Amino acid sequence: MKNSINSIVSVAIAAIALTACNGGNNNAEESNAASTAVTQTEQQANSAETVAATPINGVVDDYLQLKNALAADNGQEAASAGNELMDALKELGASSLTPEQKQVYDEVQEDAIEHAEHIGMNADNIEHQREHFDIISQDMYDLVKAFDGVQKLYVDYCPMYNDNKGATWLSATEEISNPYLGSAMPTCGEVKEEIN
Amino acid sequence: MSSSKKILLALLLVFIAVQFIQPARNQSGQALATDITKVYTIPENVQVLFKMACYDCHSNNTNYPWYANLQPGRWWLERHIKAGKEELNFNEFGTYSARRQMSKLRSIENSIEDGTMPLTSYTLIHKDARLTNEEKATIIAWLNETQDSLTLQN
Numbered sequence: 001m002k003n004s005i006n007s008i009v010s011v012a013i014a015a016i017a018l019t020a021c022n023g024g025n026n027n028a029e030e031s032n033a034a035s036t037a038v039t040q041t042e043q044q045a046n047s048a049e050t051v052a053a054t055p056i057n058g059v060v061d062d063y064l065q066l067k068n069a070l071a072a073d074n075g076q077e078a079a080s081a082g083n084e085l086m087d088a089l090k091e092l093g094a095s096s097l098t099p100e101q102k103q104v105y106d107e108v109q110e111d112a113i114e115h116a117e118h119i120g121m122n123a124d125n126i127e128h129q130r131e132h133f134d135i136i137s138q139d140m141y142d143l144v145k146a147f148d149g150v151q152k153l154y155v156d157y158c159p160m161y162n163d164n165k166g167a168t169w170l171s172a173t174e175e176i177s178n179p180y181l182g183s184a185m186p187t188c189g190e191v192k193e194e195i196n
Numbered sequence: 197m198s199s200s201k202k203i204l205l206a207l208l209l210v211f212i213a214v215q216f217i218q219p220a221r222n223q224s225g226q227a228l229a230t231d232i233t234k235v236y237t238i239p240e241n242v243q244v245l246f247k248m249a250c251y252d253c254h255s256n257n258t259n260y261p262w263y264a265n266l267q268p269g270r271w272w273l274e275r276h277i278k279a280g281k282e283e284l285n286f287n288e289f290g291t292y293s294a295r296r297q298m299s300k301l302r303s304i305e306n307s308i309e310d311g312t313m314p315l316t317s318y319t320l321i322h323k324d325a326r327l328t329n330e331e332k333a334t335i336i337a338w339l340n341e342t343q344d345s346l347t348l349q350n
Contacts, residue, residue, distance in 0.1 A: 111296040131306050135299045 055092040056147045062088045063140050064172050066119065070133055070179035071186065075126040082119030082129070085136075089113050104146040112139040130180050134167045141170060144195060155193035160185070168192065214267040222277050224256040230290030235297065242338045246286060249314050249325040253280030256287045261321060276315075298346060305339045308332055 062085035069077035089112055097105055115136040119129045144150050154171045161167040161180040169179055176189045233243060252258045253276055263269040284300055292300065307313035308327070319326045327335070 107293065107295060110293045111299050114296065115299070128310075128312075131303070135302060139295070 054149060055088070055095040056144070056150055058088040059085065059092050059140075060144060060150055060153070060170075063136075063170065066133065067169055067171065067179045068177070070126065070130060071177045071182055073126060073182040075123045075129060078126065078129050078133075079120050079123035082116050082132075086113055086116035086120060089116060101146045104142055108139045108143050112136055112143070115139070126182075130161075133169070133179060134162065137167070137169045141168065144170070150196055153195040154191045155195065156189045157192045158189040160188055170195075211267075217267065218270065219274050221260065222256060222258040222274070222281075223260075224287075228256070228287045228290075230288045232286045232289035235290050236342055239338065242335055245327065245331055245335055249327055249331075251286060252322070252325070253277050253315075253318070254284045254286050256281070256285065263321075276318075298343065301339050301343050301346075305336055305343075308335055 062081055066078055066081035066085055069075075069081050089109060093105060093109055115132040118132045119136070122128045122132075141155065144153060151172060154174055155168055156171050156176060156178075157166060157168045158178055158180050159166045167180055171177065174191060176187050176191075178186055178188050181188055232238065232246075238246075258277055260273075264273055284304070289297065289300070304313075309332075314322075314325050314327070
């Protein structure tokens with residue numbers, strides 16, 4: 001009898017403890033979700049305010065998508081981002097540019113479009129996509145420097161890629177997410193410069 | 197005549213018929229002012245290697261092998277040459293923008309280092325297009341030298 005009372009009590013305690021824990025967790029999750037929602041709305045509002053949907057921002061968006069796909073070792077997504085980047089680059093060429101912008105665009109476009117196209121054609125060869133990404137990143141750097149109204153970008157540098165010859169890329173976040181080495185060395189690299 | 201014999205005969209007739217379809221040859225015979233040798237000073241030994249291992253598909257002058265006279269080998273070949281020239285044409289290197297020339301040098305280096313070029317299907321038949329490690333090193337050394345000097349200029 002004593003034993004069974006003991007066990008009933010301990011079950012009850014356990015049940016209360018579990019409920020309490022669950023309740024606590026739920027609350028925490030809810031408040032997390034709420035704050036995420038707030039941050040997202042804020043970010044959307046911010047980007048809507050500062051970054052207009054101009055052709056150059058279309059180019060930057062597609063480039064960043066490509067960068068993220070390579071950092072995630074996803075050749076398929078990199079390929080579709082590469083194709084979109086190619087289209088966005090052509091659209092940029094058809095838009096109205098200042099003489100200075102036109103000069104930079106003309107210098108860059110033949111090369112950049114070709115690299116974007118090759119990234120699009122090599123969904124099953126991510127190392128080859130990265131070789132092209134290395135060169136197109138230089139084109140992108142020169143291009144965004146010629147435009148106003150581009151979002152804040154970080155110029156990142158990874159000293160290890162390409163047999164320690166090193167390579168740069170552009171990122172929207174200060175945190176390093178390496179598109180050349182991917183999940184093998186996701187945080188290799190450092191911020192070299194901030195644009196805008 | 198059995199039906200399988202009829203099919204064989206039909207195939208043979210098609211094979212003979214397609215022999216008469218011969219696309220234009222990739223042989224311009226001209227030395228263009230836009231040739232890569234006019235853009236950079238290239239040592240003789242590197243030029244020879246480029247011509248032997250690359251020019252069949254990456255220039256306006258192909259040295260056609262025996263099977264080029266036989267269809268459908270010819271089509272297969274012309275497709276390769278067309279794609280190769282779109283990618284890189286040593287004879288028209290001078291028409292590329294400065295930036296594209298730079299990245300072409302880089303891409304040549306990458307494909308030779310990776311072993312993706314010359315194509316295995318090509319070197320299988322063209323034994324003289326196979327690059328030894330020493331030959332690869334010679335080409336890559338020239339490519340590096342040229343890229344470095346161009347980077348300094350800019």
